[in-house]
Amino acid sequence: MVVESIFEAIATLFSWPTFGWVLIGVPIGVIVGALPGVGSSLGMAIILPLTLPLQPTNALILLVSVYSGSMYGGSVSAILVNVPGTGGSAATTLDGYPMSQNGQAMQALAIAATGSAIAGFVSVATLFVLSPVIIEVVLAFGSPEYFLMAVLGIAMITVVVRGSLVKGLISGAFGLMITTIGIAPNAPELRFTFGSLSAFDGVDFIAALIGVFAIAEIIKLAAQEGGITDTGIEMDGNVFTGIKTVLSNPLAAIKYGYIGMFIGAIPGAGATVANFFAYGEAVRSSKDEASFGGGNPMGVLATEASNNGTIGGSLIPTLSFGIPGSGATAVLLGALLMHGINPGPELFADELATTYSFLLALLIGNVLILIGGVFLVTKLGIITQIDTHLIIPIVVVLSVIGGYALDTNWFDVGTLVILGILGYFMIQHDYSVIALLLGVILGEIAEENLITSLIISQGSFDIFITRPISATLVALTLFILLGPFIVPKIKGYIR
Amino acid sequence: MTIKSPFERVVERTNTEYIVLLTMLCSGSYMLWESRTFQADVAMVFPQMTAGIVVAGSILLLLKPILPSRLHSIITDGSQIVEPSTSHQSDEEPKIKEDPAQSTVERPLPDSVFAAVITIAYALTGYVAGLLWVTPLFALAYGVWFKLQWRSIAVVVSLSILIAVGFMELINIPIDTGEIINQGGL
Numbered sequence: 001m002v003v004e005s006i007f008e009a010i011a012t013l014f015s016w017p018t019f020g021w022v023l024i025g026v027p028i029g030v031i032v033g034a035l036p037g038v039g040s041s042l043g044m045a046i047i048l049p050l051t052l053p054l055q056p057t058n059a060l061i062l063l064v065s066v067y068s069g070s071m072y073g074g075s076v077s078a079i080l081v082n083v084p085g086t087g088g089s090a091a092t093t094l095d096g097y098p099m100s101q102n103g104q105a106m107q108a109l110a111i112a113a114t115g116s117a118i119a120g121f122v123s124v125a126t127l128f129v130l131s132p133v134i135i136e137v138v139l140a141f142g143s144p145e146y147f148l149m150a151v152l153g154i155a156m157i158t159v160v161v162r163g164s165l166v167k168g169l170i171s172g173a174f175g176l177m178i179t180t181i182g183i184a185p186n187a188p189e190l191r192f193t194f195g196s197l198s199a200f201d202g203v204d205f206i207a208a209l210i211g212v213f214a215i216a217e218i219i220k221l222a223a224q225e226g227g228i229t230d231t232g233i234e235m236d237g238n239v240f241t242g243i244k245t246v247l248s249n250p251l252a253a254i255k256y257g258y259i260g261m262f263i264g265a266i267p268g269a270g271a272t273v274a275n276f277f278a279y280g281e282a283v284r285s286s287k288d289e290a291s292f293g294g295g296n297p298m299g300v301l302a303t304e305a306s307n308n309g310t311i312g313g314s315l316i317p318t319l320s321f322g323i324p325g326s327g328a329t330a331v332l333l334g335a336l337l338m339h340g341i342n343p344g345p346e347l348f349a350d351e352l353a354t355t356y357s358f359l360l361a362l363l364i365g366n367v368l369i370l371i372g373g374v375f376l377v378t379k380l381g382i383i384t385q386i387d388t389h390l391i392i393p394i395v396v397v398l399s400v401i402g403g404y405a406l407d408t409n410w411f412d413v414g415t416l417v418i419l420g421i422l423g424y425f426m427i428q429h430d431y432s433v434i435a436l437l438l439g440v441i442l443g444e445i446a447e448e449n450l451i452t453s454l455i456i457s458q459g460s461f462d463i464f465i466t467r468p469i470s471a472t473l474v475a476l477t478l479f480i481l482l483g484p485f486i487v488p489k490i491k492g493y494i495r
Numbered sequence: 496m497t498i499k500s501p502f503e504r505v506v507e508r509t510n511t512e513y514i515v516l517l518t519m520l521c522s523g524s525y526m527l528w529e530s531r532t533f534q535a536d537v538a539m540v541f542p543q544m545t546a547g548i549v550v551a552g553s554i555l556l557l558l559k560p561i562l563p564s565r566l567h568s569i570i571t572d573g574s575q576i577v578e579p580s581t582s583h584q585s586d587e588e589p590k591i592k593e594d595p596a597q598s599t600v601e602r603p604l605p606d607s608v609f610a611a612v613i614t615i616a617y618a619l620t621g622y623v624a625g626l627l628w629v630t631p632l633f634a635l636a637y638g639v640w641f642k643l644q645w646r647s648i649a650v651v652v653s654l655s656i657l658i659a660v661g662f663m664e665l666i667n668i669p670i671d672t673g674e675i676i677n678q679g680g681l
Contacts, residue, residue, distance in 0.1 A: 184535065222610035223606045390647055447541040
């Protein structure tokens with residue numbers, strides 16, 4: 001079945017117009033990734049409604065190509081103007097920008113492109129190899145386990161992202177709570193609709209995604225002064241020296257790719273954490289620590305290889321259990337559900353060819369990043385000179401009309417505007433918007449699985465602790481939530 | 496007295512975190528109360544569970560200043576299991592200048608407030624008269640407020656019209672009609 005699905009996926013990917021979406025998606029990704037403040041999540045969120053007329057496979061391939069391209073795109077502004085396009089390129093500024101100042105901008109961009117391509121390729125190829133194992137794990141899960149995975153996902157995000165545990169928990173719970181608006185999934189009961197027909201279908205998670213990623217971000221972006229740079233950027237250095245640097249350190253690229261993949265698989269950790277973690281590891285394992293921060297090419301290689309490595313990692317919980325590892329994978333999960341594909345067993349059974357086709361698209365996308373990043377490197381500086389005030393009205397128009405297009409329902413437009421503004425204030429006060437979105441995305445799935453579990457157990461909550469996998473998930477959730485408070489006390493007591 | 500000064504005073508006196516928490520508390524309390532009236536038991540379990548967490552959490556955060564210090568630290572402290580290394584952070588400040596309480600173009604409203612207000616206005620007028628007609632007006636108003644060059648405004652307005660028409664033609668959504676006026680559309 002696996003081999004057949006792989007061949008089917010290859011045939012699908014290289015058919016027209018499917019392959020065209022890869023060719024379109026990667027450059028769009030590079031552009032949105034290079035625009036500081038825009039990034040992968042916002043870029044993917046505003047593209048999401050545009051994928052409505054597309055076939056599910058094509059829509060997913062377009063979005064994963066944008067995701068892949070944006071990871072590399074984030075390095076462009078980080079290297080050229082010291083402003084990371086995405087959080088996942090924050091640590092790239094540390095050596096990338098000094099390289100640019102030292103007249104090695106093109107070399108740094110070539111390292112970023114080659115390192116990103118190799119690490120992205122390796123992490124997705126590893127995901128391919130791991131997929132039969134993932135299928136076995138996923139098939140062992142039932143309703144209680146799926147409900148607990150949703151709870152575990154939110155718990156993990158609350159402890160991984162910065163800020164207080166309570167803030168994270170209520171963000172996630174608020175997201176879950178607002179999904180109860182509309183018709184109840186397991187009973188013919190109307191909930192919290194105020195008699196409005198437009199609220200019967202409840203909160204659309206795509207509208208929530210657009211609101212939080214697009215509207216909240218543009219409100220934040222509006223306060224930033226004009227363009228990133230008004231002056232021309234010096235594109236000095238040699239592209240081939242950059243490529244040679246990476247090719248002479250292939251194991252380093254693979255190592256940082258795997259660091260990214262591992263961290264990316266932790267929900268909420270994402271490319272930003274991987275980026276700094278890999279940079280720290282590059283400094284630690286180097287014999288020339290002092291050169292880091294002054295333009296060490298290994299600093300760029302480590303950070304850029306790690307952030308593209310997170311793509312493969314973050315897809316593991318997203319595809320297996322519907323728990324997105326990052327903002328971008330939350331949008332991807334939204335796209336899956338919007339096109340009628342449920343994460344979990346379905347993706348590894350009936351839809352296995354679809355799954356493989358977008359994993360293959362990621363592999364091909366990495367080759368395009370390499371080609372584009374190396375040969376179009378001299379043109380990339382232009383992107384960073386675009387005035388943000390030219391982008392904002394376009395994003396708002398795409399978001400509002402896109403939100404309305406979801407179901408021609410003004411309730412969705414209201415949802416995206418209200419959650420956009422609420423999301424802006426939540427970001428300002430360190431509330432996790434990823435936890436909020438995870439709650440909105442998983443709400444219906446979590447409720448359905450909770451109620452199904454309770455029906456199976458005739459109303460007893462024991463079902464969540466009497467099954468081995470469920471009990472493990474409960475223990476893991478409790479450890480994640482209480483561990484940071486209890487472990488130091490136990491350590492202190494032992495001492 | 497300018498429009499800005501009373502606005503700034505309101506902003507200074509308002510802790511926007513309380514707005515977030517009160518929104519959560521009020522909506523959670525309503526859902527907790529309303530769910531008691533549901534006929535089917537299976538319809539009330541999940542809303543009560545989630546609203547209960549929201550209400551309890553928001554009350555704890557609202558009462559944070561008067562809580563005992565041990566409880567206070569549990570509520571406010573972070574509990575990261577994975578923390579990015581900060582020892583290698585760049586000393587150089589990012590080049591983007593951001594101040595949510597200021598206008599970068601010397602207008603009476605801060606930029607972020609204007610962006611929020613014009614987005615709400617765009618959605619509302621779109622509901623009233625049809626998104627197709629208000630889209631270029633929105634783009635024009637945004638460009639004029641932020642003092643963009645006329646050439647840039649023309650580009651933004653043209654692009655916005657292109658997007659609106661594109662959505663209408665390709666996805667076939669009725670954005671030429673309003674819900675209050677212009678109900679007939681094109």
